[in-house]
Amino acid sequence: EIYNGTGSAIDLDAGDYEINIYFNGTPSSGLTIDLQGTVANGDVFIFADDGADPVILAEADQTSNAGLFNGDDAIELTKGGVVIDVFGQIGVDPGSQWGSDLTSTADNTLRRKNTICQGDPVGSDAFDPAVEWDGYAQDTFDGLGTHTATCTPASVITVVNTNPADSAVNVPLNANIEITFSEQVTVEGAWFEITCDESGVHSATITDTDPTFILNPDNDFSYGEVCTVTVFAAGVTSDSIE
Numbered sequence: 001e002i003y004n005g006t007g008s009a010i011d012l013d014a015g016d017y018e019i020n021i022y023f024n025g026t027p028s029s030g031l032t033i034d035l036q037g038t039v040a041n042g043d044v045f046i047f048a049d050d051g052a053d054p055v056i057l058a059e060a061d062q063t064s065n066a067g068l069f070n071g072d073d074a075i076e077l078t079k080g081g082v083v084i085d086v087f088g089q090i091g092v093d094p095g096s097q098w099g100s101d102l103t104s105t106a107d108n109t110l111r112r113k114n115t116i117c118q119g120d121p122v123g124s125d126a127f128d129p130a131v132e133w134d135g136y137a138q139d140t141f142d143g144l145g146t147h148t149a150t151c152t153p154a155s156v157i158t159v160v161n162t163n164p165a166d167s168a169v170n171v172p173l174n175a176n177i178e179i180t181f182s183e184q185v186t187v188e189g190a191w192f193e194i195t196c197d198e199s200g201v202h203s204a205t206i207t208d209t210d211p212t213f214i215l216n217p218d219n220d221f222s223y224g225e226v227c228t229v230t231v232f233a234a235g236v237t238s239d240s241i242e
Contacts, residue, residue: 001046002077003112003147004039007156011038012045015079019047022074022123025093029076031068037061044145059145071097071106076123082234085119089127098127103135110135111143117151157236158182161212162229173222177204177215177229184210184239191235198225210239 004010010017012035020029039045048060049068057063069075072095074088088098088105097106110133120132129135163178164171177194187208192215194202199222204215221227 001044003044004041005149007041009038009040018078020076022090027091031066044147055141083121086123090123099129103130107138108135109140114148114150173220179213181211186237189235191232193230196225196227198222
């Protein structure tokens with residue numbers, strides 16, 4: 001089951017959502033499944049083996065006849081190649097299962113705790129299902145297709161101002177670039193790119209005056225060229241915890 005608590009509908013096709021399964025501790029995906037359909041806000045998308053219990057198949061949004069998870073396989077959810085969530089530990093064979101008793105990954109029903117507000121995108125970290133999942137007996141089907149999370153959808157971070165402004169002309173060749181976000185944020189990794197049609201890609205020194213960030217390009221721009229500054233959403237997260 002995949003729960004949508006983002007605040008708006010998700011088009012799985014347009015977002016290039018995929019499930020990758022890593023069998024028996026292998027570090028490479030042995031099966032990739034393209035997800036199809038739309039998930040309304042607050043709704044649950046159910047993906048199932050085509051040989052699953054009829055109760056599951058009656059609720060399923062998509063099925064597959066491929067061999068799927070059997071207790072010791074890691075499952076990864078991606079969007080456009082970016083990891084959203086991982087169940088299990090990629091590259092590790094736990095034997096027959098992760099966890100113990102009802103909160104184990106073989107022959108039980110696991111539900112994400114309603115206090116968990118985002119996925120675990122790090123597939124290499126140790127996995128104990130009891131940390132984020134509640135365990136029930138096998139074939140516990142009540143609640144199938146629904147999920148309640150005690151989370152407020154994260155605010156949508158936007159760029160509210162730039163200097164130079166969009167489509168500005170006659171910008172000094174040694175100009176800095178100021179980017180102001182709609183709220184205080186944390187930036188990490190390659191969160192921006194400065195690309196020009198003559199001078200190419202520019203690295204920059206960053207001054208953090210959150211929510212404004214000043215980029216001082218390491219090399220000046222060239223006369224008469226067109227430059228584009230791109231901010232990558234995956235590298236910008238809110239400082240607010242809701």
